[in-house]
Amino acid sequence: MRISCVGAGPAGLYFAIVMKRRNPNHEIVVHERNPAGTTHGWGVVFWDDLLTTLRNNDPDSAQAIADEAVPWSGQVVDVEGQPPLHNGGGGYGICRRRLLQILIERARALGVDVRFESEISELSQVADADLIVAADGVASQLRRHRADRFRPQIEAGRNKYIWLATTQRFPSFTFGFVPTSAGWVWFHAYSFKEGVSTFIVECAPETWKGLGLGTMRADAGLRTLESIFAKHLDGHELISRDSHDNRLPWLSFRTLVNRTWHADNLVLIGDAAHTTHFTIGSGTRLAIDDAIALAAALSEHDSLPGALDAFERRRHRALARVQRDARLSAEWFENLPRYIRYNAPTFFTLLLARRSRLLKRMPARTYLYLRGHYTKLTGRAASPLARIGRRAFPFGSKASRGIFRAEPGTPRR
Known part of the structure; x- marks a missing residue:
């Protein structure tokens, strides 16, 4: 296939890597409008589950990422005027710029043509491609050309x-x-x-x-x-890396959903297809999962329409709960005064339970009482109340470093 991928973020680059590994004969060009080395944000956070996924799909880039990652251990909540509290778990951080450098180097080593300062704003610029992958972010220019098909909805957060x-x-x-x-x-x-x-x-x-x-x-x-x-x-x-008119670049988070993710030979991945609030720390993981799922669907189906349909169905199902959790997490922080009036241990418990649908719908004390009462009756740490609202793993991780097993109960000092 001749593939034009627009956007050299984790989604676009990793898709190119996985596709080239599946079939070196694919002709893949990644277009990035910004100069090399330009990126937004600073570090990204991830867990062992992402490293496992990377190793299963491209061991070389996985090892390079693991070598650069900085581990962090546990979580701390520090409310002024109260002693800081600690909870278990752990994960990794990596410089976003270094992550992209690793993926660029790996893509080029596999024969991907990565072009910087190559802005693609019209579909006619990549008309010779069999497949056009829009990985150009929440403000995707390519998505606008099929807005009537994608039907994007963007909602700005309050904070x-x-x-x-x-x-x-x-x-x-x-x-x-x-x-x-x-x-x-x-x-x-x-x-x-x-x-x-x-x-x-x-x-x-x-x-x-x-x-x-x-x-x-x-x-x-x-x-x-x-x-x-x-x-x-x-x-x-x-x-701060950026400023606008000598002002700090304050933002309101934009939650994006699309009715469909593909139109003709144009398909959306990463933030061009969906966004999830930064308080659940899943952006990079979801972008890479999109890339892998799209490459797998293209390999499994003989027709492009069939492959894109399968990709969309698979990822819509996978993202449904994550997007719901992200909305609940964002709303929790938007309603902080409702929770921060409690003492530090109770507040930390509510913070870890922020993705519970029940917590949103009832007074915090009622939620805590029902969960505690169930635990006393059954001796089980994970109550149905937690499962109905999804058990509050820190940032949604299922990593083997202890986060998967972390119960959102009273933290230890």
Whole structure:
């Protein structure tokens, strides 16, 4: 096949790798509009299950990724004014730029033509391709050409957030919550390479506006956030890669769903097809799963329409629960005042249970009472209440490093 893949993120690059490994005769070109080395965000987080998937599909790139990954151990919730709490589990962080470099090098070694500063905004630019893979993100330009077929729906989240980095090391995945005169501000942090951590700041729009974070110059905004999180940063600075008109690039998360993922010979994967909120940490995993599923469907079916139909059915089923969990997780943080008024152990329990549909529908105390009552009656740690709302594994991981077995009960100090 002649394949044009638009977008050199994890989805597009890994699809090219897997397809070339399945059949070296495929002619694959990956187009990326940005210069080489350009990326958004800082580190990405993943678990052992992703490494297993990578090893099963391309051991060479899997080993390179494993060699670069930085492990983090456990989770910490630190609510100002209360002792920090710790819970088990573990995972990995890796520099997003380094991850992409590994995938680019591997794709090229397999014979994939990776072209930077090659913007594809019209389908006519890749008209000679048998298959066009749109891996060009949530704002996909190619998707717009078949919008009547894909029928995308984008919903902006309520909270404001920003991806930053810091030289402070976070050996555990850390949530830090700090009250301000305008409301709570919190961060999600984890190490992703030696001496550098991802530091995502989130708050309600009223807090963001009340603190003036949307109107400050970039340097003043960083200093304000450093002051708010001074205890956690311990003198280390916050770093922003991007700014717009000398303003920090604050965002509202965009949840994207598409009615269908393919039209004619154009197929969507990764963030062009779907997005899941960053609080469940699944973006990279889902992009790679899309790439593998598409390559498998193309290998299993003789006709392109049949392959794309099979791919779409498979991934729609796989994503249904993940997308629901992501919405519940995002809504939990959007309703933080409902939960943060409890003491730290109870708050941590509610944080870990944030993907429960029942928690959303009833008072937190009622939810906790019913779950605790069931546990006392049966002696079982995982109650039906947890399973109905999906057991609250940290960020949805089923990794063998203990996260799969973590029960969202009262954390240990």
